[in-house]
Structures are given as structure tokens and as C-alpha cells.
Amino acid sequence: MTIYCLGSVNADHFYAVPHIPEPGETLAALELTTGLGGKGANQSVAAAKAGAQVIHIGGVGPGSEWIFERLESYGVDTRHIATLDVPTGHAIINVAEDGENAIVILAGANGAQSEDRIAAALQDAGAGDVLLIQNETNCQVEAARVAREKGVEVVYSAAPFDAEAVRAILPATDMLLLNEVEAAQLEKALEQSLFSLPVARIVVTLGAKGARWIDTRSGDSWEVAGTRVEAVDTTGAGDTFAGYLAAALHEGMKPEEAMAFAGKASALKVTRHGTANAIPMRAEVEAFSP
Ligand code: ADP
Ligand code: NA
Known part of the structure; x- marks a missing residue:
């Protein structure tokens, strides 16, 4: 049983600068820190740290041995x-220095996925496996369709949010993950309640408040409360939740237990600075009693 994750892999370059450069300005940076990022990579790392067997599907450019x-x-x-x-x-x-930031992103190899390569990667996949997808690569819908045909469960994390991307992939998706803001944007853009969307299960993360599970077929919905922690860095919280939830459900945990487990893992993440490096290991989550 395997979690396949089609997703972005990014090299994040953090430049410490005295101020955000003005148009036309040349500015000397004070420091460079490089880290592994990308929602796809983060979700793969979270699922692997949760104990799942994870195969990442994606692309990088030359010089990416690290x-x-x-x-x-x-x-x-x-x-x-x-x-x-x-x-x-x-x-x-x-x-x-005042904490303000300005970010430029290049999709690069994340936007150069091919259906053939994805199909080859999923060759041995079947019932009992999961395909996790986010919105930072091309070929999302193609991958979902290939997986679905093989009986693989498709989990789509709607970030970065784009209503059209969600609309396109929903019919080939078993579970939709999104945060509270994105959920409101989706309902508005599609002029539809979450409960009437063509996807069996939806999980809406609610930041410090926890997360909501929605079963669209029965109309049931319930929440797990957030874990009280002192948050220092919320980047990667949603990705930690997604990876941990997929891993927990995949190994057969009941939804209530899996949601609580993913919530605890992401609460622990927000107490630490960083992303992939800051996602906790399963043993840490199990030992964590806030
Ligand atoms: P995203 O990072 O995608 O915007 P959320 O902010 O909803 O998503 O966070 C995802 C999950 O991380 C939440 O459901 C919750 O379990 C956990 N989380 C996020 N922020 C906090 C916080 N301040 N305290 C405790 N848990 C948090
Ligand atoms: Na967040």
C-alpha cells in the first residue's frame, strides 16, 4: 500500500535584506538560506514521517542532488x-528586517510533468493506494483520471487555490482538502454549497480552531477541535495536515482518530520554524501531549 504524491518540489531561497527593493534598486542581501519547499514535497515528507510508504512523482532541474x-x-x-x-x-x-516579504516564484520543472511519465509512475498502483495532488504542477486532472481508473483513491489539496482547477478535478477526486478561506471562495465561485459538490468527502481546515469533516453523500459534518499551542510559524501547517491525514486514513484509522492525529501533527509543526525540516515524526506526534 503506497501513497503516491504528484507535486511540486521547490528550492526556496530566503534572502535577508535591509528592506524590500524599490523598482530599479540594486540591493545587497545580508544572508542567503536555501531550503526544500513546494507543497508537493512538504506533503510527501509529512506522509513519510507519519509512517506511510511514499513515492513522489515530479520533476527537478539539473544540480538538484541535494x-x-x-x-x-x-x-x-x-x-x-x-x-x-x-x-x-x-x-x-x-x-x-521589519519582517515584510516579497516573493517571486518560478514553476520550472513543476510545470513540465507529462501524462506518460505519470502513467508510468502509477503503473503498479491499484486499489488500496492513494494519489495525493496539489495545485502546483501541470497534469493534475490527467493524473487523477489515470489513478481513478486503477481504483486508486484520489485526494486533492486545493492549494494554491484556484476555483477552476478545483472544478476541473473534482469529478475525478475522492477527497477534497482546503482551508476555511478557500472553502468560502469555492462556494462563491461555483455558486454551490460544499455539500452539493461532486466529491464524496471534504475536509476544511480551520487553522487554530481545528478541522471539519464533511460527508457530502449523507450530509453529515463534524469537527475536531484544534490543539492549543503557541504558534511561531504556520507555514506548512496545511501540508502537514494533508500528509498526516492521508497516511492515517490509508493505514485504516477511523476518520475521527485520523483527523485528531493530523491536527496534533500540524499543531506541533506550527510550534517550530521551517517547513519540511519542521514537520514532526510520528513518534513525536504520539508523544505530544499539549
Ligand atoms: P493552511 O495552512 O492550509 O492555511 P490551516 O491554517 O487551516 O491551513 O491549518 C491547517 C491545520 O493546521 C489546522 O487544521 C490545524 O490542525 C493546524 N493549525 C494551524 N494553525 C494552528 C494553530 N495556530 N494552532 C494549532 N493548530 C494549528
Ligand atoms: Na495556515
């Missing part, structure tokens, strides 16, 4: 991450 090493050190199988002749997806994040 990315393979990093992902493998977290337990992610990288055999279906292709090295392509385009730059690795990356973010250039200027962080000013």
Missing part, C-alpha cells in the same frame, strides 16, 4: 522524480 538526498533522508522514494532540462521550481523570498 533535493533527492533531503527527500530520501525523510523516507520519501524519489525514483519517479525526473531530472529535466528546465530549472528546478523555486521561490526567491526577500525577507526585510
